[in-house]
Amino acid sequence: MATYVEILTTEFPEIDTELFDYITGVLDGGGADFEDGEEVFEAVGGVLQEVSADDKNEEEIRHICLQMFNTLKLNQQQQHRGAPRQVLLDAPVQLSQISADPGSAAPDHQGIWMVKRVQNTTVDPKKLEKAEAKLKAKHERRNERDSLKTPSPLVLEEASASQASSKKDNRVDQSGKNRSYDIRIENFDVSFGERCLLQGADLSLASGRRYGLIGRNGLGKTTLLKMLASRNLRVPAHISILHVEQEVAGDETAALQSVLQSDTAREDLLGEERLLNARIANGTVEGMESVRLSEIYVKLEEMEADKAPARMQQQATREFSGGWRMRLALARALFARPDLLLLDEPTNMLDVRAILWLENYLQTWQSTILVVSHDRNFLNAVVTDIIHLHSQRLDSYRGDYENFIKTKEDRLKNQQREYEAQVQYRQHIQVFIDRFRYNANRAAQVQSKLKLLERLPELKPMEKETEVTLRFPDNFEKLSPPILQLDEVEFHYSRDQPLFSGLNLSADLDSRICIVGENGAGKTTVLKLLMGELTPVGGVRQAHRNLKIGYFSQHHVDQLDLNVCSVELLLNKFPGRTEEEYRHQLGGYGITGELATRPVASLSGGQKSRVAFAQMTMPCPNFYVLDEPTNHLDMESIEALANALNKFRGGVILVSHDERLIRLVCKELWVCESGKVRRIDGGFDEYRDILHEQFRKEGYL
Structure with missing residues (x-):
């Protein structure tokens, strides 16, 4: 076996002489006292980490320390060892006296209590001092580099809620006599930092009904769910709540245990x-x-508690992709059966098959659901009521999303008619007042009319929400085919797990292609092969020399610097333009005024998506590859995205599960499954029929 000196010189060939002497001195002097490799790591691991030229990670350093400990152990076994003398003390030891005067302690006492041990080190004190100085300087340089790479953490605003509460309701709730599962929260406010999101709002949730919470991006839908989940808004104590968030984080907890703990x-x-x-x-x-x-x-x-463990797996949740993490989060919720289920964009990351299954399952859900969703087909299939968040208030509507649209339009028309009628009535009264104001014979009538004006309720004109517009610039020349194609392409990440074979795909500047398929089927991999980010192991990718691709990742937030504002983000990415140009670019995607100067981290999910669109389109690509572009976008923004793509004169390939976007934009549907990509002539209708037939065979329908 190699000695620890040989291990040291082999693993760290560029180590300084002073540091080498320092480490070997520590190991020489304390070798007999080390009980395992962990103690060797504690003694010299930090130094080895600093001197590592190839930046070995902590686990590698620990392994090296274990190897050196084994050589030390072997050397000790080959040497004559005498058992240490054990001493029985004649009297108790006074720790305070020993700590106060270490020199006065008896030699035997020192062996028990003193931390400092005498080591037969071969290190020259001057060399040791020099080595430690070198280490300190190197450590400071590394910290300085890291601080430049990693900006100081951004302190974000926090959400808060307040509400009017009744002493009677509080007493009933605390007494445990409240057995109703209806939820009524009156006259409450919700703020995010200094911004007021809801003011004097009322929320009523009847037990067993399924509510869809809708509204523009950034108005506070996600914040409202968080206030309910944390009980910052008072929900009766006996009502259990489970919240499934937009972005599902993973950790070391096994999938099975994660689900079981939710109950x-x-x-x-x-x-x-x-x-x-x-x-x-x-x-x-x-x-x-x-x-x-x-x-x-x-x-x-x-509760079938004994059967529960058979329902899930033992895989750590962090090992799941975004789509499977969302499935796991939904499994937790459906397994726990809470009285109030809060779902925030549950269709994000899910494939079409999973969405259809979820729609069917939730239609039979017995307790209350409050769901934020941008998927109008999902809302039409699942919800019984709509809650519309706008103008810092909540308005309730019976029925699904389509019924909401119709009822809302009728309500706004009635509101406008009432407003216009009142304006005419006021004008009529005002004309009488102005005509007879100075007529003594009509003074009593004028006073009566003035009082009538004061008593009239103040109506407001119809509030029109600003129209959402997105624009994809297309100032480029037409390219002659072929534009982009894959010929007999094969690809795998590892040889024993082939992913694709015989891929033959092509697209041009007129293409409007949507790729669908189950989570994990390889849709994103197909996009990366088309873009040239992945190299085929067989076959050929061909692309026009003037092809310029704009890519929108389903994890687009990872492409953004969250610590700067949107204007700075574009300035850093595309320097050399005026602030007005950056603001104009952002304005084309609804990031205007104060929004453009707010840290990106503080924006809502939909607003971050719009910033990502602004960044993607800045170089004016002639072909767009979009991976789940509707995640986090509100319905108005999805409509605007569809309009922008239809007006765009270049090519488009997208991966999406949003049925409305697919129907509005796509002319071709590619299905990714079983290592192949095939075109479906019947489009989305045929794909839905295929999935429904699979459900029937599997007994889900």
Whole structure:
């Protein structure tokens, strides 16, 4: 076996002489005291990390320390070792005295209590000082580089909520007598930093109904859900809540355990069962507790708690893709069966098949749902009511999204008619007042008319929401085909897992192509092969020499610098233009005024998407590749995106699950499955029929 000196010189060939002497001195002097490789790592791991020329990671350094410990251990076994002398003290040791006067402690006492150990080090003190100075300087330089790479963390504004509360309602809630599962929150405000999102709003959720919460990007839909989930807005204590957020983070928790933990009732019962069983084992359980244990077993049996683990897997949640993380989050929610289920853009990242399954499942959901969604087909299939967030208030409508559109238009027309009628009535009264103001005979009538004007309710004109517009510049010359194609392309990430073979795809500047398929089928990989970001292992990619692709990633937030404002972001990406040009570019995507100077991190999901569109279109590409472009966009923005793509004179290939966008824009539908990409002549209707037939065969319908 190599000695630790050989290991050191092999793994760190560029180590300084002073540092080498320092490390070997520590290992020479303390070799007998190290109990395992971890202690070697604690002693010299930090130094080795600093001197690593190839920036070895922590695990690699730990492994090297373990190897050096093994050589030290082997050397000790080959040497004569005597057992250390153990001493029985004659009297208690006073720690305070020893710490106050270390020199006065007896030698045996020092062996027990003193931290400092005498080491037979071969290091020259001057060399040691010099080595430590070098380490410190190198560490400072590295920190300085890291600080330049990593900007200081941005402190974001926080959301807050306040509401008027009734003492009677509070007493009923605290007494546990409130058994209603209806939710009524009156006269509440919600703010985000200094911005007021809702003022004097009312929210009513009847038990068992399914509500769709809609509104423009940035008005506070996600914030409202968070205020409910955190109970910053008062929801009766006996009502359980589960919140599925837009972006689902992963961690080390196994998928199975993640789902099981979401069912708090089950977890509480299992915890109580373990406690009571422990007391039974100790013989301390009482009669009533035995009865309670029986009740727990009945409840657990009703919940099929023993069968639950078979429903999921053991894979860590961080290992799932975005689409599968959303499926896992939904599985947690559906498994736990909360009284109030809050869903924030649940169709984000899901494929069409998963969306259709979710629609069918939620239609039979027994408790209350409040869902934020931009998918009008999903809303039409699932919700029983619509709640419209606008003008810092909430308006409720019975029925699905299509019924909301019709009712809203009728309501606005009536509001406008009432307003215009009142304006005419006021003008008529004002004409009488102005005509007879100075007529003594009509003074009483004038006063009566003035009082009538004061009593009339103040009506407001119809509020028209500003129209959302997106524009994709197309000031480029027409390119002659072929523009972009794949010929007999094969691709795999590893040889034992082939992904595609025999891909033959082509597109030109007239193309409007949508790629659909299940999560994990390889849709994004196809896009990257078309763009040339991935190199085929077989076959050929051909592209026109003047082809200029604009790419929108489904993880577009990763492409944005969140610590700067939108104007700065464009300036850093495309320097040399005026601030007015950057603002004009952002304005074309609805990022205007104060929004353009706000940190990108503080923008809503939809607003970040618009910034990403502004960044993507700045160089004026002649071909767009869009991966899930509708995620986080409100319905008005999706309509605007469809209009912009239809007016654009270049080519478009997109991956999307949004049925409305597909129907409005796409002329071709490609299905990605089983290592192939095939065209469906019947378009989206045929694809839906195929999926429904699969559901019927699998027993979901």
